[in-house]
Amino acid sequence: xxxxxxxxxxxxxxxxxxxxxxxxxxxxxxxxxxxxxxxxxxxxxxxxxxxxxxxxxxxxxxxxxxxxxxxxxxxxxxxxxxxxxxxxxxxxxxxxxxxxxxxxxxxxxxxxxxxxxxxxxxxxxxxxxxxxxxxxxxxxxxxxxxxxxxxxxxxxxxxxxxxxxxxxxxxxxxxxxxxxxxxxxxxxxxxxxxxxxxxxxxxxxxxxxxxxxxxxxxxxxxxxxxxxxxxxxxxxxxxxxxxxxxxxxxxxxxxxxxxxxxxxxxxxxxxxxxxxxxxxxxxxxxxxxxxxxxxxxxxxxxxxxxxxxxxxxxxxxxxxxxxxxxxxxxxxxxxxxxxxxxxxxxxxxxxxxxxxxxxxxxxxxxxxxxxxxxxxxxxxxxxxxxxxxxxxxxxxxxxxxxxxxxxxxxxxxxxxxxxxxxxxxxxxxxxxxxxxxxxxxxxxxxxxxxxxxxxxxxxxxxxxxxxxxxxxxxxxxxxxxxxxxxxxxxxxxxxxxxxxxxxxxxxxxxxxxxxxxxxxxxxxxxxxxxxxxxxxxxxxxxxxxx
Numbered sequence: 001x002x003x004x005x006x007x008x009x010x011x012x013x014x015x016x017x018x019x020x021x022x023x024x025x026x027x028x029x030x031x032x033x034x035x036x037x038x039x040x041x042x043x044x045x046x047x048x049x050x051x052x053x054x055x056x057x058x059x060x061x062x063x064x065x066x067x068x069x070x071x072x073x074x075x076x077x078x079x080x081x082x083x084x085x086x087x088x089x090x091x092x093x094x095x096x097x098x099x100x101x102x103x104x105x106x107x108x109x110x111x112x113x114x115x116x117x118x119x120x121x122x123x124x125x126x127x128x129x130x131x132x133x134x135x136x137x138x139x140x141x142x143x144x145x146x147x148x149x150x151x152x153x154x155x156x157x158x159x160x161x162x163x164x165x166x167x168x169x170x171x172x173x174x175x176x177x178x179x180x181x182x183x184x185x186x187x188x189x190x191x192x193x194x195x196x197x198x199x200x201x202x203x204x205x206x207x208x209x210x211x212x213x214x215x216x217x218x219x220x221x222x223x224x225x226x227x228x229x230x231x232x233x234x235x236x237x238x239x240x241x242x243x244x245x246x247x248x249x250x251x252x253x254x255x256x257x258x259x260x261x262x263x264x265x266x267x268x269x270x271x272x273x274x275x276x277x278x279x280x281x282x283x284x285x286x287x288x289x290x291x292x293x294x295x296x297x298x299x300x301x302x303x304x305x306x307x308x309x310x311x312x313x314x315x316x317x318x319x320x321x322x323x324x325x326x327x328x329x330x331x332x333x334x335x336x337x338x339x340x341x342x343x344x345x346x347x348x349x350x351x352x353x354x355x356x357x358x359x360x361x362x363x364x365x366x367x368x369x370x371x372x373x374x375x376x377x378x379x380x381x382x383x384x385x386x387x388x389x390x391x392x393x394x395x396x397x398x399x400x401x402x403x404x405x406x407x408x409x410x411x412x413x414x415x416x417x418x419x420x421x422x423x424x425x426x427x428x429x430x431x432x433x434x435x436x437x438x439x440x441x442x443x444x445x446x447x448x449x450x451x452x453x454x455x456x457x458x459x460x461x462x463x464x465x466x467x468x469x470x471x472x473x474x475x476x477x478x479x480x481x482x483x484x485x486x487x488x489x490x491x492x493x494x495x496x497x498x499x500x501x502x503x504x505x506x507x508x509x510x511x512x513x514x515x516x517x518x519x520x521x522x523x524x525x526x527x528x529x530x531x532x533x534x535x536x537x538x539x540x541x542x543x544x545x546x
Contacts, residue, residue: 037086037089037090038077038078038081038082038086039078039079039082039086039087039089039090039155040090040093040094041078042071042074042075042078042079043090043094043143043147043151045071045074045075046068046071046147046150046151047143047144047146047147049067049071050064050067050068050146050147050150050204063203064203064204065203065204065206065207065251065252067204068150068204068206068207068208069207069252069288072154072207072208072211075154079154079158079161082158082162083162084111084112084159084162085112087108087112087155087158087159087162088108088109088112088113090151090155091104091105091108091109091112091152091155092105092109093141094142094143094148094151095108095142095143095148095151095152096142096143096148099142099145099148100145100148100149100186100189101148101149101152103182104152104153104155104156104179104182105152107156107175107178107182108152108155108156108159111159111163111171111175112159149186149205150204150205150208152182153179153182153183153205153208153209153212154208156175156179156182156212157179157208157211157212157215159175160172160175160176160179160212160215160216160219161215163175164215164218164219164222169219169222169223170223172215172219173216173219173220173223173230176212176215176216176219177216179212180209180212180213180216183205183208183209183212186205187202187205187209187248190202206248206250206251206252206253207252209250209252209253210250210252210253210255210256210257211256213238213241213253213256213257213260214256214260216234217234217260217263217264220234221267224267231264231268234264235261235264238257238260238261238264239261241253241257242254242257242258242261245257251284251286251287252287252288252291254284254287255283255284255287255288255291255292255295256291258277258281258283258295259291259294259295259298261277262274262277262278262295262298262299262302263294263298265277266298266301266302271302271305271306274298274302275302275306278298278299278302283295285499289322289324290324290328292322293319293322293323293328293331294319294331296315296316296318296319296322297315297316297319297331297334297335297338299311299312299315300312300313300314300315300316300319300335300338300339300342301338303315304338304341304342304345304401305400305401309342309345309346310346312338312342313339313342313343313346314488316335316338316339316342317339318492319335320332320335320336320339323335329359329360332360333359333360333363333364334396336354336357336360336364337363337364337367337396337398338398338401340354340364340367340371341367341398341401341402341405342401344370344371344374344405344408345401345404345405345408347408347411347412349371349374349375350371355367355368355371366385366388366389366392366393369385369388369389370382370385370386370389370402370405372385373385373409374405374408374409374412375412376412376413377409377410377411377412377413377414377415377416377433378409378413378433379406379409379410379413379433379435382405382406382409383406386402386403410433410435410444410448411448413432413433414429414433414444414445414448414454415454417429417432418454418456418467421467422466422467423464423465423466423467424464424465425438425463425464425465426438426441426442426445426458426463426464426465427441427463429441429444429445429465438463442458442460445458445465446458454467
């Protein structure tokens with residue numbers, strides 16, 4: 001029997017032996033590949049979207065700035081969790097030390113260098129593990145020349161934000177100035193040799209340049225109280241940069257710098273200069289939604305300070321409506337505060353649910369108290385509420401506007417008295433409204449009658465106010481004015497929707513020709529594709545479109 005079994009083993013075919021080896025290989029556990037760092041994943045994705053020198057996808061021919069904007073939005077998770085060590089590793093492994101980004105690479109490595117004493121034992125253990133695992137050094141896989149400038153600028157912007165959050169404001173400001181100089185050199189070297197490819201690479205830097213300008217302004221806001229000369233220097237620099245952005249047709253930098261200049265002038269209380277800038281400049285139509293919200297907010301604030309309450313109300317309402325609902329809570333709170341004050345100055349009382357929105361209840365409590373005082377029409381209660389929250393109102397920048405509300409409080413009180421009494425003495429009006437004397441009450445009532453707030457007659461000798469019969473509201477101009485406001489709002493919303501649905505002319509023809517060329521080359525192989533291959537091709541086409 002033993003001899004027969006040995007003979008069977010010897011007579012086994014070599015194909016059976018190969019199958020056994022293959023089965024053993026399949027049963028053995030495969031080593032899991034080490035996951036890439038999030039920053040490197042984002043960099044590789046940008047490299048695929050923008051393409052290499054040998055292959056340029058369709059997106060790079062149409063609008064590379066749009067590709068970079070979408071990439072910045074999808075990479076927000078990786079950038080929010082990035083640390084100095086992550087930035088250091090990404091710059092060391094992805095940027096070529098001999099390429100065009102050697103200056104930025106050296107700057108990043110200098111700022112993110114960690115001293116040996118600061119390195120923890122966990123980091124040392126991880127370093128020893130990585131060195132033992134990777135004993136054979138692999139060939140460096142740097143980014144392509146079409147992507148390295150964008151990735152270098154992105155890493156520098158992340159470094160500026162980390163320094164700003166860690167209260168290293170002077171370092172962050174110096175780094176932002178150096179980053180802008182590096183970007184200007186890249187733009188100058190690209191414009192020196194204008195070709196189709198170089199112009200595409202130039203446009204893809206614009207969203208990142210706008211981001212660096214914004215970070216520099218945030219850092220400068222922290223330094224201006226101690227170093228006021230920084231504001232003067234940055235103001236002239238922003239004016240010059242805005243002019244160059246208009247010449248380059250750089251929509252992102254143009255919109256960002258315009259908002260930053262308006263913000264700077266408003267912080268310096270130069271309202272007239274801000275109004276001149278607002279009237280003599282044009283906000284680009286194709287700017288991002290976030291910049292449009294900021295521009296509407298600054299416009300509404302300037303108009304409110306210049307007593308143009310109707311225009312301010314329209315701009316602030318649009319700003320809140322266009323703002324994202326899932327992020328930007330601080331911006332929505334600031335816009336809602338200003339909108340409440342503008343409504344009160346217009347003689348309207350905001351709805352109660354405005355003060356109880358998610359995340360805004362505690363921030364809007366002072367404004368709710370002021371609104372209740374205006375609604376009651378009691379000047380003493382209003383003055384008490386303003387004095388209690390004066391510090392908070394000054395911090396919010398609304399104290400100047402709220403100080404104008406005293407006249408609205410008096411108007412509201414007069415309306416209530418006009419509805420309640422057909423005849424009331426001037427001394428009772430002064431007592432109800434908290435005025436000094438009957439003479440001051442007479443002046444206030446006379447002004448209200450002249451402005452059309454009351455329909456009454458003042459009897460000077462007898463010292464009382466005689467109200468006239470109530471007129472039908474529908475016989476006045478108020479219904480037509482309200483109807484006009486609603487129609488204007490609907491037309492604005494319709495125009496914004498139509499503008500958002502516009503497409504470039506003949507954009508579909510390129511995709512149609514490309515699909516025809518692919519179909520002619522492949523011939524009958526198109527029908528032989530599996531569903532998985534068709535889904536993959538569809539995803540590739542979607543990436544090309546964006």
